[in-house]
Amino acid sequence: MILHGYWRSSSSWRVRIGFALKELDYEYRAVHLVEGGGKQHSAQYRAKNPMRQVPMLEWEENGEEIYLTQSLAILEFLDELRPSPAILPANRVHRAWAREMAEIINAGTQPLQNLAVIQKIKAETDLDAKAWCRDWIERGLTAYELLAERRAGAYSVGDEVSLADICLIPQLYNARRFDVDLEAFPTILAIEERCNALEAFQVSHPDQQPDAQ
Ligand SMILES: N[C@@H](CCC(=O)N[C@@H](CS)C(=O)NCC(=O)O)C(=O)O
Structure with missing residues (x-):
C-alpha cells in the first residue's frame, strides 16, 4: 500500500x-x-x-x-x-463516543485551520490568520476536554487507545504551532502523555518522517 x-x-x-x-x-x-x-x-x-x-x-x-x-x-x-488491536471500542456507547470525539477534531476543528483556509484568509481578508486558527482550535479542544473529563480512563474513552486519541494527538501538534495555551486542558495533556509513551505515536511523529524539514 x-x-x-x-x-x-x-x-x-x-x-x-x-x-x-x-x-x-x-x-x-x-x-x-x-x-x-x-x-x-x-x-x-x-x-x-x-x-x-x-x-x-x-x-x-x-x-x-x-x-x-x-x-x-x-x-x-x-x-x-x-x-x-481495535481502534474502535467494543462497547457500543463507547464506540459512538470515540467516533464523536474524533469528529470534534476531524469535522469541527482541523478543517477550520487547514492550509487552504489559512491561504484564503490571508489572500482575501484582513483577519489575523493565526488568531483565527487559535480560536477554532481552542473551541474544539474546550469541548473535547469537557467530554474527556467524563469519559477518559488512561485514554480519551476508557483505557484503550481509540480513534479519538488518534485524532487528538496530531491536533495538539497543530495547537502548539498556533500558540494555543494548552494549560487549560489538563485531561487532554494527561492523555497526550500516555499516548506519547507508545511506540506507534513516536514512530509516526512528523519529525520522524523522511520529508520532515
Ligand atoms: N478530513 C480530511 C482532511 C484532510 C486535510 O485537510 N488535509 C490537509 C493536511 S492535514 C491538506 O491536505 N491540506 C492541503 C491544502 O489545504 O491545500 C481527512 O481527514 O483526511
Missing part, C-alpha cells in the same frame, strides 16, 4: 498512527503541500484525489487500482483489514 502524506499534516499523522498500531507496512510518498504552490494541486494528484488533500491511500486489489482518501475512512478500513 502506498500512503501519500506530508510530514506535518495532522490528518496524515492520524493514518500513520493507525498503520503503526496495527503493525502494517506501507510505502510512503511525500506530497509537498507548499512547494511550487502545493503538489496536491498537480493534475496528476488531482486525478486520484479531487479534494486535493493528504492523506490518500493507494493500492491494487483484484487487478484494480484503489484510491481512498479521508483519514477516518482509511483508519476504519485498516481496522477491518487488521482488527487487532
Whole structure:
C-alpha cells in the first residue's frame, strides 16, 4: 500500500498512527503541500484525489487500482483489514463516543485551520490568520476536554487507545504551532502523555518522517 502524506499534516499523522498500531507496512510518498504552490494541486494528484488533500491511500486489489482518501475512512478500513488491536471500542456507547470525539477534531476543528483556509484568509481578508486558527482550535479542544473529563480512563474513552486519541494527538501538534495555551486542558495533556509513551505515536511523529524539514 502506498500512503501519500506530508510530514506535518495532522490528518496524515492520524493514518500513520493507525498503520503503526496495527503493525502494517506501507510505502510512503511525500506530497509537498507548499512547494511550487502545493503538489496536491498537480493534475496528476488531482486525478486520484479531487479534494486535493493528504492523506490518500493507494493500492491494487483484484487487478484494480484503489484510491481512498479521508483519514477516518482509511483508519476504519485498516481496522477491518487488521482488527487487532481495535481502534474502535467494543462497547457500543463507547464506540459512538470515540467516533464523536474524533469528529470534534476531524469535522469541527482541523478543517477550520487547514492550509487552504489559512491561504484564503490571508489572500482575501484582513483577519489575523493565526488568531483565527487559535480560536477554532481552542473551541474544539474546550469541548473535547469537557467530554474527556467524563469519559477518559488512561485514554480519551476508557483505557484503550481509540480513534479519538488518534485524532487528538496530531491536533495538539497543530495547537502548539498556533500558540494555543494548552494549560487549560489538563485531561487532554494527561492523555497526550500516555499516548506519547507508545511506540506507534513516536514512530509516526512528523519529525520522524523522511520529508520532515
Ligand atoms: N478530513 C480530511 C482532511 C484532510 C486535510 O485537510 N488535509 C490537509 C493536511 S492535514 C491538506 O491536505 N491540506 C492541503 C491544502 O489545504 O491545500 C481527512 O481527514 O483526511
